[in-house]
Amino acid sequence: MKIGIIGGGQLAQMMALAAHPLGLKTICLEPTPHCPASLVTEVMVGAYDDNEKLQALANAVDVITYEFENISTAALNHLKQFCIYPPTQALTISQDRLQEKRLFEHLQIPTTRYTTIHSLMDLQAAIKSIGLPAVLKTRRLGYDGKGQYVLKNNEDIISAWENLKTQPLLLENKVAFDREVSCIGVRSQTGEIIFYDLIENQHKEGVLHLSQITCTNTAMEKLAQDYVTRILIEFNYVGVLTVEFFVKDNVLIANEIAPRVHNSGHWTLEGADTSQFENHLRAICGLPLGSTTTRGKVAMLNLVGVLPDLTTLLKLPHAHLHIYGKAPRPGRKLGHVTLCTQDSSIFAAELKKLIG
Amino acid sequence: MKIGIIGGGQLAQMMALAAHPLGLKTICLEPTPHCPASLVTEVMVGAYDDNEKLQALANAVDVITYEFENISTAALNHLKQFCIYPPTQALTISQDRLQEKRLFEHLQIPTTRYTTIHSLMDLQAAIKSIGLPAVLKTRRLGYDGKGQYVLKNNEDIISAWENLKTQPLLLENKVAFDREVSCIGVRSQTGEIIFYDLIENQHKEGVLHLSQITCTNTAMEKLAQDYVTRILIEFNYVGVLTVEFFVKDNVLIANEIAPRVHNSGHWTLEGADTSQFENHLRAICGLPLGSTTTRGKVAMLNLVGVLPDLTTLLKLPHAHLHIYGKAPRPGRKLGHVTLCTQDSSIFAAELKKLIG
Numbered sequence: 001m002k003i004g005i006i007g008g009g010q011l012a013q014m015m016a017l018a019a020h021p022l023g024l025k026t027i028c029l030e031p032t033p034h035c036p037a038s039l040v041t042e043v044m045v046g047a048y049d050d051n052e053k054l055q056a057l058a059n060a061v062d063v064i065t066y067e068f069e070n071i072s073t074a075a076l077n078h079l080k081q082f083c084i085y086p087p088t089q090a091l092t093i094s095q096d097r098l099q100e101k102r103l104f105e106h107l108q109i110p111t112t113r114y115t116t117i118h119s120l121m122d123l124q125a126a127i128k129s130i131g132l133p134a135v136l137k138t139r140r141l142g143y144d145g146k147g148q149y150v151l152k153n154n155e156d157i158i159s160a161w162e163n164l165k166t167q168p169l170l171l172e173n174k175v176a177f178d179r180e181v182s183c184i185g186v187r188s189q190t191g192e193i194i195f196y197d198l199i200e201n202q203h204k205e206g207v208l209h210l211s212q213i214t215c216t217n218t219a220m221e222k223l224a225q226d227y228v229t230r231i232l233i234e235f236n237y238v239g240v241l242t243v244e245f246f247v248k249d250n251v252l253i254a255n256e257i258a259p260r261v262h263n264s265g266h267w268t269l270e271g272a273d274t275s276q277f278e279n280h281l282r283a284i285c286g287l288p289l290g291s292t293t294t295r296g297k298v299a300m301l302n303l304v305g306v307l308p309d310l311t312t313l314l315k316l317p318h319a320h321l322h323i324y325g326k327a328p329r330p331g332r333k334l335g336h337v338t339l340c341t342q343d344s345s346i347f348a349a350e351l352k353k354l355i356g
Numbered sequence: 357m358k359i360g361i362i363g364g365g366q367l368a369q370m371m372a373l374a375a376h377p378l379g380l381k382t383i384c385l386e387p388t389p390h391c392p393a394s395l396v397t398e399v400m401v402g403a404y405d406d407n408e409k410l411q412a413l414a415n416a417v418d419v420i421t422y423e424f425e426n427i428s429t430a431a432l433n434h435l436k437q438f439c440i441y442p443p444t445q446a447l448t449i450s451q452d453r454l455q456e457k458r459l460f461e462h463l464q465i466p467t468t469r470y471t472t473i474h475s476l477m478d479l480q481a482a483i484k485s486i487g488l489p490a491v492l493k494t495r496r497l498g499y500d501g502k503g504q505y506v507l508k509n510n511e512d513i514i515s516a517w518e519n520l521k522t523q524p525l526l527l528e529n530k531v532a533f534d535r536e537v538s539c540i541g542v543r544s545q546t547g548e549i550i551f552y553d554l555i556e557n558q559h560k561e562g563v564l565h566l567s568q569i570t571c572t573n574t575a576m577e578k579l580a581q582d583y584v585t586r587i588l589i590e591f592n593y594v595g596v597l598t599v600e601f602f603v604k605d606n607v608l609i610a611n612e613i614a615p616r617v618h619n620s621g622h623w624t625l626e627g628a629d630t631s632q633f634e635n636h637l638r639a640i641c642g643l644p645l646g647s648t649t650t651r652g653k654v655a656m657l658n659l660v661g662v663l664p665d666l667t668t669l670l671k672l673p674h675a676h677l678h679i680y681g682k683a684p685r686p687g688r689k690l691g692h693v694t695l696c697t698q699d700s701s702i703f704a705a706e707l708k709k710l711i712g
Contacts, residue, residue: 013376017373017376017377020369020373020395020396021373021676021677021678021679022666022677022679023666023677023679023681023691039376040376040396270629273626273673273674273696273697274676282670287666287667287670288667288670288671288673289673290670290673290674290675290676291673291674291697293697293698295651295652295698296651310378310379310643311643311644314638314643314644314646315644317629317644317645317646317647318629318646318647319646320377320630320646321377321378321379322377323377323378323379325379335379340629341629341647341649342649342651
C-alpha cells in the first residue's frame with residue numbers, strides 16, 4: 001500500500017520512518033522541498049491546497065492522511081471519492097475553535113466557557129460576563145500558542161484586539177489549571193478503539209516542553225478515554241486522535257482536539273509497545289492495531305530553538321534522540337529526546353540530568 | 357556526520373533507518389540500484405570492490421562501515437587513510453575460516469577441531485583423524501549454510517569434494533550440539549564494551565529461523581561475553597561484533613565471528629532499550645553507547661522465501677513486522693517479526709501462534 005501524507009514536517013517524517021518496516025510506501029505533499037520528511041521519503045512539491053497536486057497525490061496512493069490541521073478542507077472535498085483518514089469532518093471541526101467547542105458541548109464533554117467575538121464591543125461585553133483573566137483566540141489557524149493572547153487588564157484587551165481584529169475570534173475564560181494532560185486514542189477501520197496512557201504535558205512559551213506518564217489507571221484517565229471515545233464514534237473516526245485537557249481540581253476540561261499523531265505522543269516511539277505513528281498507519285491501512293502498553297517509566301523532552309550538545313545527551317544510557325533535520329530558529333521544534341527504562345530510580349536520576 | 361555503508365541489503369536498510377533520528381546521514385555502495393537500502397537512503401551504484409567508487413564513497417563521508425563480510429579487503433586497503441569501522445583486520449579474519457580458527461586458538465577460545473584440505477588425499481586422511489560426521493567448508497565466501505557440506509559417508513565425501521575442490525577448504529568435526537547461541541557485543545571508540553543478552557538461535561536449512569533470549573544471567577553467558585571481549589580487545593574493535601557458538605554439554609564452542617550487525621540481533625529493534633543498529637552507529641561515530649537491556653520476553657522469527665499473510669501476523673498485538681522490500685525467492689530472507697512483551701504468559705501464547 002502507498003500512503004499520501006499532506007505535510008512534510010517531523011510528524012510526516014516519523015510516519016514515513018514507521019511505514020518502511022511495515023512494507024508501506026509514503027509520499028508527502030509539501031511546498032518546501034528540503035522538509036524533514038524529504039530525508040526519509042518521496043516528496044511531491046506543491047501547496048497543501050493545490051487542487052492539481054492533491055489530485056495527483058490521490059491518484060498515486062491508496063489512502064491519504066495529514067500531519068497537521070491547517071489544510072484546506074475545500075481542497076480535500078474535491079477528493080471525496082478517495083480514501084481520506086482521519087475523516088475530513090474531524091479535520092473541519094478541529095480547524096475552528098467554535099465548532100470544536102460546540103462538539104464538546106454536543107458530546108457533553110466539559111470545556112471552557114467561551115463567547116464568539118465580532119467587535120470590540122462584543123469583547124468588552126464578553127469580558128464582563130466571563131471575567132479576567134481570559135484568552136482571546138482566533139477561531140482558525142492557531143498552534144503552539146500562536147494566534148492567542150492572554151488578557152489580564154485593559155491594556156491587554158486593546159492590544160490583543162488590534163492584533164487579531166481582522167479575524168473571527170473567540171473569548172474563553174482562562175482556566176487556572178493544575179496541569180495539562182492529553183489523551184491519545186486510536187480507532188481502526190473495524191471500530192476497535194485503544195488508548196495510550198494519559199500524558200501530562202508541561203509547556204514553555206506556548207510550546208510543549210515535557211511529556212510524562214503520571215496518571216495511569218486513575219479515574220481521570222478512564223474519564224478522558226470515555227470522552228475521546230465519544231469523539232471517535234461521533235466521526236466514525238479512523239486513525240490517531242489526540243485530545244488536550246486542562247485539569248483543575250481533578251476535573252477534566254477539554255481544550256482542543258488534534259485529528260492526527262501528536263507531539264505529546266512522541267514518547268511512544270520507544271516508550272510504548274507500538275508507536276502512535278505505526279498505529280496511525282495500521283489504522284488507516286486497515287491493519288490490526290498493535291499493543292499500546294507503556295514500557296516502564298517514560299518522559300519526552302522537546303528540543304526547541306537550538307540543539308543542545310548531543311553527545312552529552314546520549315551519555316544518558318536510556319536517552320533516545322530524534323533530530324528532525326530542521327535549521328535552528330527560536331521557538332522551533334528541532335527534535336526531541338525520550339527517556340525510557342523499567343527502573344524507576346535510574347529514570348528519576350536520568351530525568352533530573354536531562355531537564356537540569 | 358555522514359556514514360558510508362558498503363552493501364545495500366536489509367542490514368544497511370536497518371542501519372539507515374536507525375541513523376535518521378540521530379541526525380546521521382547515510383549512503384550505501386551497492387551494485388543493485390533497487391536494493392532494500394535504496395528505499396530509505398541514498399545509494400551509490402557500484403561494485404563493492406570498485407576502487408574508484410570506494411574512493412568516491414570515502415571522500416563523501418566521515419566514516420565507512422559495512423553490512424557483510426565478503427568485501428575485498430584489498431580494495432579497502434586503498435582507503436587506509438580513511439576511517440573504517442569495524443577495523444579491516446577483523447574483516448580479513450572473518451573472511452577466512454582458517455584465520456578465524458587460529459584467532460580462536462590464539463585467544464584460547466574453544467572451537468571445533470579442523471584441518472586444512474588441499475587434496476582428496478588430505479580429506480581422506482583428515483576424516484581418519486577427525487572422524488565422521490564432519491563438515492567440509494570453503495575457507496572463504498560461505499554464509500547461510502552455503503559453501504559447506506556435511507559428510508556422513510563415503511558418497512558424501514566424493515560429491516562434496518567434487519563440488520568444492522577448486523577452492524581452499526577446511527574440514528571440521530561436526531559438533532552434535534545441544535543448541536546454538538550468539539553473543540553480540542559493542543565496543544565504543546573510548547573502549548567501553550557492552551553486551552546484549554545471549555541469544556539462542558534455531559536454523560532451518562542453514563538459514564536462521566528463530567532467535568530467543570533463554571540464557572540470561574547464566575555462567576555460560578558470562579563466559580561468552582568474556583570470549584567476545586578478548587576478540588574486541590584483540591582488534592581494538594569499534595562497532596558491533598557477533599560471535600556464534602555451539603553449545604554441547606554446556607560447553608561453548610566458537611563457530612564463527614561476524615564483524616557487523618547480525619540477523620540474530622534483529623530482536624533488539626523493539627526488544628532492547630537501544631537496537632544493535634543504533635549502537636553500531638553510535639560506536640563508529642564516536643557517540644556514547646545506549647543501554648542494551650532486554651525489554652521483557654522477546655523472540656525474532658525470520659520470514660524466508662515467501663511472506664505470510666501480514667494481517668494475520670499483525671493480529672498478534674505484540675508482533676512487530678519488518679519487511680525488507682525484496683522479491684520472494686526460496687531461501688531468501690524477506691523480513692522478520694519480533695515478539696516483545698513484559699507478560700510471560702501472553703508472550704508464550706503469541707509465540708505459539710507465531711511459530712505454529
